């Protein structure tokens with residue numbers, strides 16, 4: 001019954017009617033096309049073309065800039081595309097799942113091709129019953145059984161295969177997306193600092209999450225539907241040829257033209273999709289920046305302005321996505337028009353052939369259902385095409401950052417054995433500019449020595465490059481010329497992971513904590529430290545004093561970037577972390593600047609204990625910290641202008657150091 005009802009749904013009645021009234025149909029078909037019909041059709045086509053032209057014209061215009069603050073966020077992802085080889089590289093690790101999904105999808109398509117042919121057999125049987133003049137209906141009905149059973153088996157197999165390919169594809173898609181995300185994150189963690197200087201956190205997190213998600217769903221859709229419908233289309237064209245070569249030739253003759261037009265529209269849509277996605281990323285970056293700077297926004301009462309800024313970026317993204325939607329809509333509407341025209345031609349031509357006795361009703365039924373399968377497949381393909389464009393761009397955006405290789409690889413190079421490491425540091429004729437500002441030299445021929453086991457202080461006016469010296473030491477950046485050496489070895493030869501992980505400890509001006517407990521933040525200095533070692537470090541850095549007053553003690557969660565702690569408390573936790581790490585070289589970049597003088601004295605005592613016997617580089621503004629250093633460098637005019645002890649520099653007539661102290665540029 002189900003089969004029969006399905007047959008009736010796919011226009012069996014109208015077909016039977018057609019057979020009987022083929023001459024009536026033919027008469028209708030042969031009616032001359034009136035002038036008004038042509039004009040109407042022309043107007044509709046003109047409207048569609050006009051809409052398409054407006055869409056593409058609007059899309060190719062650059063968005064208007066509403067705020068200069070976010071100008072730097074507007075960049076087009078020129079490299080955001082993907083090659084077939086890169087796609088293959090993504091699939092390769094999961095080829096087994098891919099292969100299984102493809103086989104199931106193709107088998108399912110094969111069955112879909114066979115179904116119309118079986119339907120044709122069944123219809124011929126039914127037509128036989130209708131036309132039977134002996135009225136031996138029972139025996140005719142019995143003859144229908146094998147065809148019906150065959151069709152039933154096809155339907156069951158088709159369902160089972162559909163279940164299988166969807167399952168395999170889900171597994172494949174999820175694993176690919178997880179790998180893409182994990183690879184991109186690992187790559188991002190290894191990228192140069194210069195990369196982070198020029199990319200926003202929001203943009204990176206959009207690539208890591210939104211784009212991977214988009215790629216995954218598009219990929220799944222394209223493989224499941226795309227492959228099946230493509231195979232179905234090819235197979236059904238074969239079936240059509242088998243049923244009626246003449247009609248098939250007429251039906252598919254226009255396909256190459258349609259493919260060419262589709263490719264041209266596709267290129268435009270791809271470009272538009274890239275723009276729309278870049279604009280969405282800009283909007284995310286604006287919201288991300290606002291959410292991470294909430295306190296500043298509150299302090300300046302900028303809620304409304306930020307909201308307007310976000311709305312305007314969002315609006316541009318919406319408008320571009322709408323234009324993309326209209327573009328895809330026009331493409332799909334055009335495809336549907338073409339496909340429906342194809343069905344109409346089949347009916348027209350088929351009726352003609354039946355009227356001449358060159359085709360049986362069953363063959364026309366098979367032809368019609370196969371043509372309908374092609375129609376469904378092609379209109380499905382046009383939807384898939386739109387999705388593929390989005391997925392391709394999203395995949396390209398993910399790969400754009402995965403392709404980049406860091407200029408400072410972190411896991412190659414040599415390690416100096418611990419017992420032979422002295423900690424003697426030299427800057428030899430170093431010139432440097434930040435990669436994001438290549439025209440501005442921070443140093444020109446800087447030469448200075450930080451002798452092993454000594455405390456060396458850097459002082460000088462703000463913005464002269466004191467922190468930059470620590471960045472070069474940590475190898476966050478490479479010098480443009482000259483070299484930085486550790487125990488006589490060029491830093492470039494050394495293993496960066498070893499250098500940062502085991503040799504140098506950095507306590508920076510603005511320590512950033514993770515949104516976890518105090519204990520885990522301290523343990524970040526040495527993940528394998530015992531609880532007792534963590535507590536000892538905390539006591540040495542005077543963390544114990546304030547943490548013991550918290551209801552949850554060391555389990556207190558510190559909030560995002562340590563927002564639930566004071567600046568001084570954050571610095572003490574950062575110091576505890578460095579004490580736990582116990583590195584041979586310590587860099588203190590205004591490490592105690594957020595402490596009051598009493599806490600500073602306490603922490604300084606703790607630091608003095610840690611500093612003993614190590615090479616220490618201190619950047620400080622307080623005279624009390626600077627004067628205790630064994631060697632002081634004054635950094636100014638892209639060089640180390642003066643060096644000596646506090647006493648030597650103060651005794652030197654007209655020394656810059658003395659001027660700085662006297663002008664309170666070095667706090668007393």
Ligand SMILES: Nc1ncnc2c1ncn2[C@@H]1O[C@H](COP(=O)(O)OP(=O)(O)OP(=O)(O)O)[C@@H](O)[C@H]1O
Pocket residue numbers: 197434436437442461462463464465466467468469
């Ligand atoms: N990531 C960066 N990209 C580009 N330029 C930078 C970067 N960081 C710092 N600079 C520039 O490099 C110069 C030196 O900055 P640096 O932070 O080393 O100065 P500083 O002496 O430590 O200043 P302060 O005492 O105010 O902390 C400044 O002109 C600064 O604008």
